[in-house]
Amino acid sequence: MSKTGVRKLNLETFIIVSVIKIVIAVVVLLTAVAYTVWLERKVVGRIQNRWGPTRVGPFGLLQPLADGVKFLFKEDLTPPHVNRLLYVAAPMIAVIFALTSISVIPIGDWITIGSIHTPLQITDVNVGLLIVLGITSLGVYGVALAGWSSNSKYSLLGGLRASAQMVSYEVSLGLSLIGVLIMAGSFDLREIVNAQSGTFWGFIPRWNIFQGQFVAFFIYLMAAYAETNRIPFDLPEAETELVAGYHTEYSAMKFAMFFMAEYANMITVACLASLLFLGGWHGWLVGPVWLREILPVFWFLLRVFAFLFLYIWVRGTLPRFRYDQLMAFGWKFLLPLAIANLVITALIVALKA
Amino acid sequence: MVPLSYYLVLSGILFTCGVTGFLIKRNIITIFMSIELMLNGVNLSFVAFAAQWHTLSGQVFVFFVMVVAAAEAAVGLAIIIAVYRTCDTLNVDQINLLKL
Amino acid sequence: MLHLIVFLVFGAICVAGAVNLLVQSHPINSALSLIAVMGSLAVEYLLLGAEFVAVVQVIIYAGAIMVLFVFVIMLLNAGAEERTKGSQVALILGVPGTMLGSLLSAWVLLRHSGTRSVHVGAMPGPPKEIAQLLFHDFLLPFEVTSILVLIAIMGAVVLAAHSDSAPQPRKEG
Numbered sequence: 001m002s003k004t005g006v007r008k009l010n011l012e013t014f015i016i017v018s019v020i021k022i023v024i025a026v027v028v029l030l031t032a033v034a035y036t037v038w039l040e041r042k043v044v045g046r047i048q049n050r051w052g053p054t055r056v057g058p059f060g061l062l063q064p065l066a067d068g069v070k071f072l073f074k075e076d077l078t079p080p081h082v083n084r085l086l087y088v089a090a091p092m093i094a095v096i097f098a099l100t101s102i103s104v105i106p107i108g109d110w111i112t113i114g115s116i117h118t119p120l121q122i123t124d125v126n127v128g129l130l131i132v133l134g135i136t137s138l139g140v141y142g143v144a145l146a147g148w149s150s151n152s153k154y155s156l157l158g159g160l161r162a163s164a165q166m167v168s169y170e171v172s173l174g175l176s177l178i179g180v181l182i183m184a185g186s187f188d189l190r191e192i193v194n195a196q197s198g199t200f201w202g203f204i205p206r207w208n209i210f211q212g213q214f215v216a217f218f219i220y221l222m223a224a225y226a227e228t229n230r231i232p233f234d235l236p237e238a239e240t241e242l243v244a245g246y247h248t249e250y251s252a253m254k255f256a257m258f259f260m261a262e263y264a265n266m267i268t269v270a271c272l273a274s275l276l277f278l279g280g281w282h283g284w285l286v287g288p289v290w291l292r293e294i295l296p297v298f299w300f301l302l303r304v305f306a307f308l309f310l311y312i313w314v315r316g317t318l319p320r321f322r323y324d325q326l327m328a329f330g331w332k333f334l335l336p337l338a339i340a341n342l343v344i345t346a347l348i349v350a351l352k353a
Numbered sequence: 354m355v356p357l358s359y360y361l362v363l364s365g366i367l368f369t370c371g372v373t374g375f376l377i378k379r380n381i382i383t384i385f386m387s388i389e390l391m392l393n394g395v396n397l398s399f400v401a402f403a404a405q406w407h408t409l410s411g412q413v414f415v416f417f418v419m420v421v422a423a424a425e426a427a428v429g430l431a432i433i434i435a436v437y438r439t440c441d442t443l444n445v446d447q448i449n450l451l452k453l
Numbered sequence: 454m455l456h457l458i459v460f461l462v463f464g465a466i467c468v469a470g471a472v473n474l475l476v477q478s479h480p481i482n483s484a485l486s487l488i489a490v491m492g493s494l495a496v497e498y499l500l501l502g503a504e505f506v507a508v509v510q511v512i513i514y515a516g517a518i519m520v521l522f523v524f525v526i527m528l529l530n531a532g533a534e535e536r537t538k539g540s541q542v543a544l545i546l547g548v549p550g551t552m553l554g555s556l557l558s559a560w561v562l563l564r565h566s567g568t569r570s571v572h573v574g575a576m577p578g579p580p581k582e583i584a585q586l587l588f589h590d591f592l593l594p595f596e597v598t599s600i601l602v603l604i605a606i607m608g609a610v611v612l613a614a615h616s617d618s619a620p621q622p623r624k625e626g
Contacts, residue, residue, distance in 0.1 A: 404503075423518050430522070
């Protein structure tokens with residue numbers, strides 16, 4: 001796991017390896033999005049004492065395929081008097097930014113296949129964490145422009161509310177991550193994970209959540225629920241409130257793109273939480289050499305799955321906030337708490353050094 | 354290897370478009386956006402010179418310019434909202450009374 | 454060579470966005486072209502090695518300030534601007550004047566700057582070194598800027614608040 005002392009790849013090999021990684025990442029992410037939808041429907045169904053999808057394939061496992069086919073063949077309505085360019089572009093913007101943040105997220109350590117030594121990450125940049133935050137802040141445009149271009153009161157109100165909520169909770173999201181940054185000393189996601197390797201007293205892992213960032217983890221959790229517009233913060237897109245908020249006037253594939261963007265954002269947030277608070281890919285390594293290279297990926301996916309399960313569990317359990325309660329919670333409770341967390345972490349780190 | 358003057362020319366073009374927008378547009382918000390365009394042009398020239406003279410102060414100053422632009426945008430847009438509430442128009446030619 | 458191509462492509466996007474901002478009549482289209490300008494400027498900063506500044510440009514400028522602009526345009530919903538006498542005069546005099554100015558400055562810059570070139574990543578700006586400068590040499594401007602932002606927040610809240618703040622007394626009977 002080193003950047004020095006290893007012969008670097010030449011340009012052509014680097015490009016081919018990167019393209020392969022991009023293709024694999026996009027395919028895996030899109031499949032994961034589809035099966036997160038399936039998982040949600042099953043888990044929420046069980047919480048509500050019913051089965052969830054069971055008919056299409058064993059355990060309803062082919063349900064996402066059936067949904068995809070349905071979305072492709074549905075009639076694609078375009079209401080009159082919409083701003084055509086923005087109406088078509090808004091779901092594309094939402095999906096593009098939701099899928100782009102996977103490019104800086106590492107899922108494992110450096111691996112060696114044949115003569116190629118490469119990190120399990122599409123690109124390892126010094127400011128990886130900031131790039132994810134930047135892409136999250138750009139994702140607000142998909143929602144805002146969808147609400148505006150649909151030329152409908154419900155859409156405009158829903159779009160404005162959703163984007164105001166996303167912008168408000170972005171601040172708390174960023175501030176909760178600064179505690180982790182202070183402890184790791186770098187914006188590079190790989191270095192933050194590597195600062196969490198090892199254990200305390202032999203068996204408690206050195207994850208950031210055990211190293212004092214417990215409060216920050218919960219701030220991040222709540223801010224992430226609000227960023228991705230999930231219960232308990234999903235007023236802007238709840239059916240009983242604003243018809244469907246900013247995606248009221250969308251049908252078929254464009255609606256599916258908003259759906260995909262929401263679940264892709266969930267997966268990105270879950271990956272970030274696993275990397276920053278739950279130790280990334282560090283875990284027990286047993287067995288032969290090839291197994292030792294694959295196990296970190298398994299540990300990482302286990303953590304992401306646990307976080308997604310928590311998301312879905314909360315969705316099935318809690319009622320939703322009213323909009324003014326939501327904004328008051330974000331600005332009057334979460335933000336001061338995040339700042340307090342930052343100050344205390346900085347104090348402790350400064351006093352230790 | 355790109356000559357430094359190319360960056361400066363790009364910065365100059367952006368600044369000039371900002372000035373032109375400030376002069377010819379009649380919607381307050383668009384005028385304000387032209388001001389932001391001018392600030393962006395200036396930021397590019399700061400970073401280009403920081404690269405030429407190998408000093409990081411240029412990039413730090415860009416950081417300050419961005420913060421000031423954010424503060425100015427917030428207050429300016431609040432003023433625009435207040436003006437719209439009283440004058441009911443966003444056309445600068447029609448906001449021509451000293452007492453609203 | 455690749456450096457020049459990437460610079461020219463994103464420079465062209467910058468200029469196209471800036472010109473589009475001037476040409477469009479509805480402010481939302483101008484706002485979206487300004488976002489495109491800011492995005493391509495972030496790439497230009499990356500070419501010069503300023504990675505922190507590039508990401509901060511995306512987060513703050515394109516991701517917060519322009520969101521504010523788009524919000525206000527959507528809220529006020531004033532529509533496209535109309536052509537008036539004053540705007541026609543400004544168009545006739547302003548556009549040639551500024552084009553002349555820009556051509557003059559571009560000519561001077563291209564002729565008299567010598568052959569100094571910058572390569573890709575000429576001045577790497579990692580966050581650690583920028584933080585060193587920010588918190589040691591530029592500490593006073595940093596603190597003053599934070600007070601400025603606080604004043605701006607208070608000003609914006611006061612200016613944009615509704616004028617009828619006191620609730621009316623309920624009528625009896």
